[in-house]
Every structure is written in structure tokens, then in C-alpha cells.
Amino acid sequence: MANFAKASAPRFSVDVYQNEYLPEGGREVHAIITVTATGGGTTGRVLLAGSTDPRIADPQQPEAGVVIMVDTSGSMDYPPTKLANARAATGAAIQTVRDGVGFAVVAGTHKAVEIYPGNGRLAIASPRTREEAQWALGHLTAGGGTAIGTWLRLAADLLDHSGATIRHGILLTDGRNEHEAPADLRAALDHCAGRFTCDARGVGTDWEVKEVTQIASALLGSADIVADPGGLTADFTTMMRQAMGKGVADVALRLWTPQGAEVQFVKQVAPRVENLTPRRVDVNARAGDYPTGSWGDESRDYHVCVRVPAAGVGQEMLAARASLVLPSPGGPPETLAHALMRAVWTNDMMASTAINPQVAHYTGQAELARVIQQGLELRKSGDESGATAKLGRAVQLAAASGNNETARLLSKVVDVVDAATGTVRLKAKVAEADEMTLETRSTKTVRVKK
Structure with missing residues (x-):
């Protein structure tokens, strides 16, 4: 009989944050899918x-x-x-x-x-x-x-x-x-x-x-x-x-959509921005898997956009089913957790135009990463005006979202005049290490404030 010094697989949960209401004829459904893994053990x-020595395993x-x-x-x-x-x-x-x-x-x-x-x-x-x-x-x-x-x-x-x-x-x-x-x-x-x-x-x-x-x-x-x-x-x-601390590998986020609906994009947005859209592996005509890698005790957020058929007021539909799946050798994959995205059409303008706080936050975080990279490229090419505009927008987004670490890194590249309006001046001299640190860490995000 063997003693086991192996990882216990974490337990997964999936939560969906979205505004499910669309105006008449509206077609884009956005949601933040939060995946949380808990209870993972140590690898071994x-x-x-009777042995505790791996040399005689x-x-x-x-x-x-x-x-x-x-x-x-x-x-x-x-x-x-x-x-x-x-x-x-x-x-x-x-x-x-x-x-x-x-x-x-x-x-x-x-x-x-x-x-x-x-x-x-x-x-x-x-x-x-x-x-x-x-x-x-x-x-x-x-x-x-x-x-x-x-x-x-x-x-x-x-x-x-x-x-x-x-x-x-x-x-x-x-x-x-x-x-x-x-x-x-x-x-x-x-x-x-x-x-x-x-x-x-x-x-x-x-x-x-x-x-x-x-x-x-x-x-x-x-x-x-x-x-x-x-x-x-x-x-x-x-x-x-x-x-x-990783307890399970090769976990995929599987998205199933009904007839007429189509996934527009899937992005990991926390703890860093990563576009998973081009990595889709089709399972069948209606479902596709997006790789997420290995998991320990941790939580990650994904921004999913699904385009659905237009519909009239009072109609509703399942826009997508999100599942976490794990390959099983010689058999169907194991479903670890799942959650649903919905679409409901309404003539209530306040309901249909409201942006879910999580969706709004991570849309800003993705833009923050993008404008930092664009601003640094423009600075390297000598376009000071363009670089100032992009990095100024980055300062504004970092301040608004509470991304204090990115704001600190930005302050080493620009002089901040007014963070709220994104008014900045490019520094005349910037240490190469500071510029490279900002570029390397530009995709790191902060989560929604409670």
C-alpha cells in the first residue's frame, strides 16, 4: 500500500457578473466570469x-x-x-x-x-x-x-x-x-x-x-x-x-453558445490582461475551449463578449454557458464548475444602458495596458505629442481604477500635472530600467474595488 504525498486538486467555482438587459435589437452581451480555485494541496x-524518502518512491x-x-x-x-x-x-x-x-x-x-x-x-x-x-x-x-x-x-x-x-x-x-x-x-x-x-x-x-x-x-x-x-x-x-502550489493542470474555459450566437472575444483580465480569443479550440459547432493553464489556490477574471441574434422587447435567451473542464484520459472531460450568461431585451433605457461595474472596470484595465504600450512605442519613435496623449490617458485610467502600482510606475516616465484629467509632461530623462519595468508590467491589473 502506498502513502500519498501528492497534490489535492482544488475545488472550482464560477461566478458571472453582467448586465443582462439589452435594448430592442441589441446584440452584444458582456460579462466578467470569475473563476476561483480553493483547497489545493502540495505537489509531490x-x-x-511506510516511507517518507522520495528516493525510494x-x-x-x-x-x-x-x-x-x-x-x-x-x-x-x-x-x-x-x-x-x-x-x-x-x-x-x-x-x-x-x-x-x-x-x-x-x-x-x-x-x-x-x-x-x-x-x-x-x-x-x-x-x-x-x-x-x-x-x-x-x-x-x-x-x-x-x-x-x-x-x-x-x-x-x-x-x-x-x-x-x-x-x-x-x-x-x-x-x-x-x-x-x-x-x-x-x-x-x-x-x-x-x-x-x-x-x-x-x-x-x-x-x-x-x-x-x-x-x-x-x-x-x-x-x-x-x-x-x-x-x-x-x-x-x-x-x-x-x-x-499548483494542484491541477490543463484546465480549459469552455464556452457553449446557442444557435445564432457567437463568441466575439475572451480575455483574461485579472491578475493580468491576456487575450485568449485566438487560442480557441473548437469542441463542436457550438462550443470551444480556451486554455487557462495550471491552478492552485487562486482567483482569475475573464471578460467574455457574445454576439446574440437581435430580438424584441420581452424576449430573453441563454447567451452562453461557461464551464471549466479538465481532460480525462480515455473518456469525456470532467466538468469542474459552470455558470450562465443571459440576454433579456427591455425598453427600460436605464436598465439597458447601465454598465456592470466589473465589466466597466476591466474594460478600463485593458485600455490601460494598451495605451501604456502605445505610449511607450510613440516615445521611442520620437512622437512626443502622441506619447504624451497616450501616457496621459494611462495616468487617468490608473487613478480612476485605483491601480496605484501602475500609477507609481507611470510617474517615473511622466510628470503628472493632473491625474484626474490625464494632464502630464514627458520626463526629459528616464532610466531604462524604469521604462522597461512599466512596459513589462503594463498588463498587470487590479480587481474591482469592493
Whole structure:
């Protein structure tokens, strides 16, 4: 008989916030779908009866696996403390891996090399394997170019071979992806999408924000900047703790619509903005799945817009059914939770023109992310007037929604004259780290004020 040191799957709930009333002939139904997971346990592995040592586990695959990809290109040696901090951060993350979880460390240059365990498979976390991994990290040296797609492909292979259900990657880079074509990175991301989730970090200021955010977006993870390499250890430890809290993977948001109705878009809007619309996988003529990745104890919000057939006053219909589904090998997917979106046509102008507070809030948060990115692009291109207008609008939206962190980051790029009206002046000098931080974190949102 086996003892189980494995993750307990979280319980899911789905809530819908919408104004269901439409004017006569109205066709667009907007809703915020809040998904909450609670009660998830820790990740681990099935152990032999009476044993607490993962080294003598049953010969089963680990329930969870994680691969840490560390940039060891030549630029990581300038200054030498950068690689030293990366070693220390990776070591701290490994110490955070729970017993029984599969893990590996990949050194990334213009090629990818598995430095631990080095046998084409994941090691199973235990005091012994963590100590061995620390020893391997001590032999990391910097040299070579940068081809991130090769790192991701190796991580995918390692995780595939592990048989782990919950698969995660952590990627650190300090430079631009200069030794492979953009199309090669895109192909690698397409290859890895759905195989594992990945958090990506850029250290210093010599990397490309769009590359790092592209990786995180494609692999349903987070992206961030660690401007000071000294902050890597704290950041890596936090990321790994969050990864260890995941209890279920491959959850999809399934939207079913009746005849004549069609999903216009699906966007994750909290904790960050992510457009899921192009990732739809059709289930049948009336339903499609949108990937949401792995879950622990957490809550996320999604903005869904459905176009329905026009109807007259007094009519009502089911606009969509939202379900959370989990694949079941050899059988139909398991439905974890569901909720309904409705449409009711009315001649009450006050009812039909009211905007649900959650919908209004997240519409503003999505616009906030968009105008920050547009404003920074205009600033880089030398269009000061256009940049001022966009970043001024961003300041206005951040203030109105209570997004204080984004407001703080904006204040390092513009001088705020009047936040309420969005009146700002571009700063003459902006630290590169401040501009990159604002761009990288532009998609982070705050939830509706209670």
C-alpha cells in the first residue's frame, strides 16, 4: 500500500457578473466570469508504504515537474556578479522544490545543455538530489550566444518524458535572442504551448521586453523584470513556491453558445490582461475551449463578449454557458464548475444602458495596458505629442481604477500635472530600467474595488 504525498486538486467555482438587459435589437452581451480555485494541496509523489524518502518512491512518474532554464551566454559574465546571482537564485529555487517533485536545470546559450541531472530525465527532489544540483550549479560558466527556442524545446522534452501531470518552467535571460530567427522562437513556442507553463524573467536592461513577454504569454505564465541581479534570489524563490502550489493542470474555459450566437472575444483580465480569443479550440459547432493553464489556490477574471441574434422587447435567451473542464484520459472531460450568461431585451433605457461595474472596470484595465504600450512605442519613435496623449490617458485610467502600482510606475516616465484629467509632461530623462519595468508590467491589473 502506498502513502500519498501528492497534490489535492482544488475545488472550482464560477461566478458571472453582467448586465443582462439589452435594448430592442441589441446584440452584444458582456460579462466578467470569475473563476476561483480553493483547497489545493502540495505537489509531490506517491511513496512506498511506510516511507517518507522520495528516493525510494514507487516507480511512478512525479505528479509535478519543473525545469529551470538559466541564461549562461557570454553576457552573463558582465559583470561577473550577474552569473553568481543567477547561480544563487537557482539554488534557492531548488531548495524550494518539494520532495517528490521532478526537476532539472538547463544552461542556455546558442544551444541548451541539461546540467542536472544530465540523463535526459528529471531528478526527483530529495535532500540528496538538491545537494547534487547545488554542486552542478557551482560549475556553471558563461560563454556563447542566445537561442531561447532551444532551451524551451529541451524543457518540453524533459517534461514530456517525465510523465508529470503538472509541468512548469522558469526561464531567466539577460540578453536578446540574437542567435535564432524570430520565426524559430515562434515555432518553439508553438511546439511548447500546452506542454508546460512558463514564467519568464529578464535580468538587467539588455534584454528585449517583447521577447520575454511573448514567451510568458504563449506559455500562460508571468513575465517580469529583475533590474538588479541581487533581487533574483527572492524572485526565484517566490516563483518556485507558487509553482509548488499548483494542484491541477490543463484546465480549459469552455464556452457553449446557442444557435445564432457567437463568441466575439475572451480575455483574461485579472491578475493580468491576456487575450485568449485566438487560442480557441473548437469542441463542436457550438462550443470551444480556451486554455487557462495550471491552478492552485487562486482567483482569475475573464471578460467574455457574445454576439446574440437581435430580438424584441420581452424576449430573453441563454447567451452562453461557461464551464471549466479538465481532460480525462480515455473518456469525456470532467466538468469542474459552470455558470450562465443571459440576454433579456427591455425598453427600460436605464436598465439597458447601465454598465456592470466589473465589466466597466476591466474594460478600463485593458485600455490601460494598451495605451501604456502605445505610449511607450510613440516615445521611442520620437512622437512626443502622441506619447504624451497616450501616457496621459494611462495616468487617468490608473487613478480612476485605483491601480496605484501602475500609477507609481507611470510617474517615473511622466510628470503628472493632473491625474484626474490625464494632464502630464514627458520626463526629459528616464532610466531604462524604469521604462522597461512599466512596459513589462503594463498588463498587470487590479480587481474591482469592493
